[in-house]
Amino acid sequence: MKLKATLVLGTALVALALPATAQDYGTFDGYTLRVKLIGGAQYEPLYAEIPKWEAATGAKVEIVSSKNHFELDKEIKQDIAAGTLDWCVGSNHTSFAPQYGDIYIDLNGVIAPEVIADFVPLAISQSTVNDRLVQLPRHSDVSNLFYQKSLYEDEANKTGFKEKYGYDLAPPETWNQVKDQAIFFSNPPDFYGFQFVGKDEAVNGRFYEMLVANGGAMFDENWNPTFNSAAGVEALQFFVDLYEAKAVPVGVPNYTWDDTGLGFASGSIALNLDWGGWSTFFNDPANSKVAGNVGLVRAPMGSGGKRTGWSGSHSFSITEGCDNKEAAASFLTFLTSYDNQMVEARKGLLPTRTQVWVDAIAEFEGAGNAFSAEVMKTFQTSMAEDAFTPPLIPEWIEVSNVMWPKLQAAIVGDMTAQEALDAAQAEAAVIMSDAGYN
Amino acid sequence: MIRALTTRRTEMAPFLLLLPAIATMLFVVALPLVFSLWTSLTPYKLTKPDTLYDFIWFRNYIRIFADWDFWEAFLRTIAFLTVAINLEFALGLGIALLINKITWGQRGLRTIMMFPMMFSPILVGFQFKFLFNDHIGVVNNALQSLGLTDQAIPWLVDANLAMFSITLAEVWMSTSVFAILLLAGLFAMPRDPLEAARVDGCNPWQVFRHITLPFLMPFAYIAMAIRSLDVARAYDLVAVMTDGGPAGRTELLWTLIARTGYDEAKMGQANAMAYISTILSVLFTWHFYRKLVAARRYMGGAE
Numbered sequence: 223m224k225l226k227a228t229l230v231l232g233t234a235l236v237a238l239a240l241p242a243t244a245q246d247y248g249t250f251d252g253y254t255l256r257v258k259l260i261g262g263a264q265y266e267p268l269y270a271e272i273p274k275w276e277a278a279t280g281a282k283v284e285i286v287s288s289k290n291h292f293e294l295d296k297e298i299k300q301d302i303a304a305g306t307l308d309w310c311v312g313s314n315h316t317s318f319a320p321q322y323g324d325i326y327i328d329l330n331g332v333i334a335p336e337v338i339a340d341f342v343p344l345a346i347s348q349s350t351v352n353d354r355l356v357q358l359p360r361h362s363d364v365s366n367l368f369y370q371k372s373l374y375e376d377e378a379n380k381t382g383f384k385e386k387y388g389y390d391l392a393p394p395e396t397w398n399q400v401k402d403q404a405i406f407f408s409n410p411p412d413f414y415g416f417q418f419v420g421k422d423e424a425v426n427g428r429f430y431e432m433l434v435a436n437g438g439a440m441f442d443e444n445w446n447p448t449f450n451s452a453a454g455v456e457a458l459q460f461f462v463d464l465y466e467a468k469a470v471p472v473g474v475p476n477y478t479w480d481d482t483g484l485g486f487a488s489g490s491i492a493l494n495l496d497w498g499g500w501s502t503f504f505n506d507p508a509n510s511k512v513a514g515n516v517g518l519v520r521a522p523m524g525s526g527g528k529r530t531g532w533s534g535s536h537s538f539s540i541t542e543g544c545d546n547k548e549a550a551a552s553f554l555t556f557l558t559s560y561d562n563q564m565v566e567a568r569k570g571l572l573p574t575r576t577q578v579w580v581d582a583i584a585e586f587e588g589a590g591n592a593f594s595a596e597v598m599k600t601f602q603t604s605m606a607e608d609a610f611t612p613p614l615i616p617e618w619i620e621v622s623n624v625m626w627p628k629l630q631a632a633i634v635g636d637m638t639a640q641e642a643l644d645a646a647q648a649e650a651a652v653i654m655s656d657a658g659y660n
Numbered sequence: 661m662i663r664a665l666t667t668r669r670t671e672m673a674p675f676l677l678l679l680p681a682i683a684t685m686l687f688v689v690a691l692p693l694v695f696s697l698w699t700s701l702t703p704y705k706l707t708k709p710d711t712l713y714d715f716i717w718f719r720n721y722i723r724i725f726a727d728w729d730f731w732e733a734f735l736r737t738i739a740f741l742t743v744a745i746n747l748e749f750a751l752g753l754g755i756a757l758l759i760n761k762i763t764w765g766q767r768g769l770r771t772i773m774m775f776p777m778m779f780s781p782i783l784v785g786f787q788f789k790f791l792f793n794d795h796i797g798v799v800n801n802a803l804q805s806l807g808l809t810d811q812a813i814p815w816l817v818d819a820n821l822a823m824f825s826i827t828l829a830e831v832w833m834s835t836s837v838f839a840i841l842l843l844a845g846l847f848a849m850p851r852d853p854l855e856a857a858r859v860d861g862c863n864p865w866q867v868f869r870h871i872t873l874p875f876l877m878p879f880a881y882i883a884m885a886i887r888s889l890d891v892a893r894a895y896d897l898v899a900v901m902t903d904g905g906p907a908g909r910t911e912l913l914w915t916l917i918a919r920t921g922y923d924e925a926k927m928g929q930a931n932a933m934a935y936i937s938t939i940l941s942v943l944f945t946w947h948f949y950r951k952l953v954a955a956r957r958y959m960g961g962a963e
Binding site: 292295296299300302303305321322323410411414420421422471472473475476481484485488490616619620623626627628630631633634636 | 706707708709789793794795796800804810811812813814815816817822901902903904905906907908919922923924925926927
């Protein structure tokens with residue numbers, strides 16, 4: 223009897239405590255929400271919070287699939303083809319979303335407007351395809367320039383650089399300075415000034431942001447590919463020159479994100495343009511030889527006076543065929559809630575809620591973590607001012623796939639920059655024409 | 661009349677009994693084949709299921725026939741297959757002959773030999789990608805530390821070195837298939853002809869060349885037929901190590917087909933490529949079976 227009384231009292235206390243701490247997520251007793259989520263070490267802490275939503279709503283979450291984004295993308299395409307979109311919530315990405323057509327609902331009207339208003343406006347506009355908010359951004363990504371501080375404090379470097387290039391050695395503001403400094407610091411095969419990802423959509427993204435920073439564009443207003451312009455050639459030539467000067471490791475045409483991240487952490491790379499998610503890793507003595515020596519500046523400017531800022535957001539979407547859109551919307555609101563974004567921000571992911579930026583920076587400063595606070599501030603500025611997505615059209619990945627082998631061909635010297643871009647432009651034009659753009 | 665019916669029923673019996681098997685075969689093999697053949701005649705995109713019903717005749721095939729990138733991948737796959745299988749055969753034969761000589765610890769060694777086959781090709785790919793990383797990889801660091809080179813060797817970038825690295829990974833992973841099948845052949849080999857040859861004064865090379873090797877060849881051809889199908893559809897390992905790059909230097913049929921079919925969602929065109937590439941597998945299988953029959957006939961004659 224006493225035990226029962228305690229239980230009742232306990233339950234009453236929980237019931238009292240809930241509305242004070244959490245938003246009302248509704249009640250969906252006995253409902254099972256089927257979801258497909260992106261998997262991976264840095265994404266898991268959020269999923270550990272899911273039981274809280276289950277406890278608050280009485281629903282169950284069944285994770286039908288948990289894979290990396292590229293695998294998940296293939297699986298979703300198979301689901302579309304086979305007509306097996308029998309799940310409710312899926313991880314999405316701003317670069318992938320346009321391909322999926324109408325399989326995801328417009329979240330305007332399903333998610334409360336006051337919830338959407340709490341997000342960074344740019345993140346919301348980048349999540350919008352054809353005026354439909356097809357995804358709610360979970361966290362954003364943009365790259366900034368990490369560097370080894372000691373190189374810039376070294377007196378011999380300072381005088382040597384000034385003698386050779388005629389200006390003071392300081393963390394670079396433009397990509398031309400990056401090129402000078404990368405060549406100056408390089409001492410192959412032991413030390414390299416710079417590195418870049420050299421294959422797949424990654425190298426194309428890096429080319430694309432350089433093209434934009436140089437004042438060029440992928441397409442004109444009629445969707446004709448125009449990336450083989452002078453700005454495009456200049457953008458590609460940047461990578462070609464660094465490769466020829468041996469200022470980047472000779473294997474870069476085969477590098478993806480892991481290679482560049484581990485390369486910078488190995489201490490043998492001076493400058494590294496990379497995602498915010500790596501900052502904690504770079505400054506962790508257990509993983510990185512440059513821990514304590516990591517500096518960060520905003521991504522430099524191209525010749526057009528604009529900074530590179532290829533960006534995207536991880537997000538969540540609700541399928542058109544979902545049998546309980548209310549529960550799904552509640553789940554999305556929960557996953558991207560203030561508390562949960564704070565959980566992810568503490569792990570180094572860039573939030574999409576305005577207030578989380580402010581509070582995460584304050585929390586890092588309060589804890590005496592100057593490095594993380596500095597990182598957050600830099601990325602906050604570039605997310606607000608520099609970030610731009612690839613063209614949000616379904617053909618982006620396909621165009622990207624005809625481009626990157628050609629970019630590689632120029633980098634390894636099989637073609638000139640102009641030849642490579644002309645060849646890619648011709649193939650991209652066929653794709654756009656096939657797709658009915660012109 | 662009744663008799664005629666009964667006879668017919670008896671004649672039908674085998675077909676009726678086979679019907680479940682035939683139905684299963686039709687459902688599991690023929691239907692997907694016909695379906696994929698149909699899709700190869702359409703501009704089918706995974707993300708636009710309606711395109712499955714636009715019939716465009718042979719436009720996909722015509723495009724592929726004019727696409728030099730495809731034919732380069734086709735020829736590279738043949739070269740890769742030929743080199744990998746011959747190397748695996750030579751090494752597998754050596755290992756099998758050595759293990760056959762051991763009297764103690766043979767079982768343990770046979771098990772250890774199978775280890776590389778137990779890893780997923782994706783893991784093997786990551787492992788070799790890291791080994792061959794030009795900058796932080798073990799191979800270059802070892803070569804530089806030993807003073808053999810002061811350069812960073814571009815293992816996964818240079819066209820020849822990249823194909824060499826991929827071939828090495830493939831051979832490391834699958835040589836044991838040959839070794840195990842050839843070892844089985846050695847175990848099954850009758851002792852009489854060997855002893856007779858020795859009595860007749862043959863030296864060890866002659867015994868190997870004229871008795872052991874011809875006896876093993878049927879086993880070798882079976883292994884080759886299996887492996888040729890495996891290698892012709894090589895994907896995971898290459899996708900992880902180079903993904904066909906840089907600049908298409910290591911592009912094989914299936915990295916190209918997978919990219920077309922899934923990343924670009926152009927399943928119709930990917931299926932057309934796949935149909936052309938199955939010709940390759942059929943040719944290799946046919947060749948090895950012909951060799952197998954010839955080898956058996958030769959052995960029959962020798963007896």
